[in-house]
Amino acid sequence: MKMKQYLDRLSEIYRAIDRAYSEALRHYSFSCDGCPDNCCVTKFHHYTLAEEFYLAEGFRKLNEAELRAIASRAENAAKMHNSSPEDMLAMCPLNENGLCVLYEFRPMICRIHGVPYELFRNFKMEYGDGCYRFIMEKENAPKDFRINRTPFYLEIAQIEREIREKLNFTGRYKKTTAEMVLSIINGERKTD
Numbered sequence: 001m002k003m004k005q006y007l008d009r010l011s012e013i014y015r016a017i018d019r020a021y022s023e024a025l026r027h028y029s030f031s032c033d034g035c036p037d038n039c040c041v042t043k044f045h046h047y048t049l050a051e052e053f054y055l056a057e058g059f060r061k062l063n064e065a066e067l068r069a070i071a072s073r074a075e076n077a078a079k080m081h082n083s084s085p086e087d088m089l090a091m092c093p094l095n096e097n098g099l100c101v102l103y104e105f106r107p108m109i110c111r112i113h114g115v116p117y118e119l120f121r122n123f124k125m126e127y128g129d130g131c132y133r134f135i136m137e138k139e140n141a142p143k144d145f146r147i148n149r150t151p152f153y154l155e156i157a158q159i160e161r162e163i164r165e166k167l168n169f170t171g172r173y174k175k176t177t178a179e180m181v182l183s184i185i186n187g188e189r190k191t192d
């Protein structure tokens with residue numbers, strides 16, 4: 001399926017998220033550098049096919065050896081997740097020596113996790129106070145800058161609706177990054 005128009009729109013949203021995130025880091029004089037509580041070991045779920053298609057684009061630039069290494073790490077991470085409590089720590093298969101090998105293609109939660117946010121959904125406002133390190137370091141700082149996640153979620157939901165309609169996909173989507181990676185490697189997310 002031709003995906004370009006959807007992926008271009010998603011790219012714009014990611015850019016806006018990255019700008020908001022940088023602004024939040026500046027506002028709080030906060031940095032993720034050298035963080036021992038790496039968010040790449042946090043078990044996140046992703047909820048859109050759209051983001052899986054976007055991540056799949058990044059796989060085009062990987063060679064065979066890199067793909068094999070990522071596939072092996074993804075299988076191990078998926079096994080750990082499936083055999084352990086919800087908070088089991090398993091490094092994301094895309095993290096290599098502390099760096100994301102597909103950084104420019106990483107999903108939304110990787111971009112936005114860590115700083116205070118607000119989100120309007122289910123008729124009420126939700127608030128998040130940031131990652132563990134942020135909460136510890138900025139315990140006494142006024143939380144006077146919150147990334148508003150609402151427009152980002154709404155725009156991604158709209159793209160997701162359009163993709164699902166086009167694909168006639170009505171199923172539920174909830175995957176860890178390891179599961180996303182395995183679907184992509186198994187050839188389920190061709191973008192053209």
Ligand code: SF4
Binds near residue numbers: 039040093101102
């Ligand atoms: S996709 Fe990249 S940034 Fe996100 S958890 Fe994995 S390695 Fe970390």
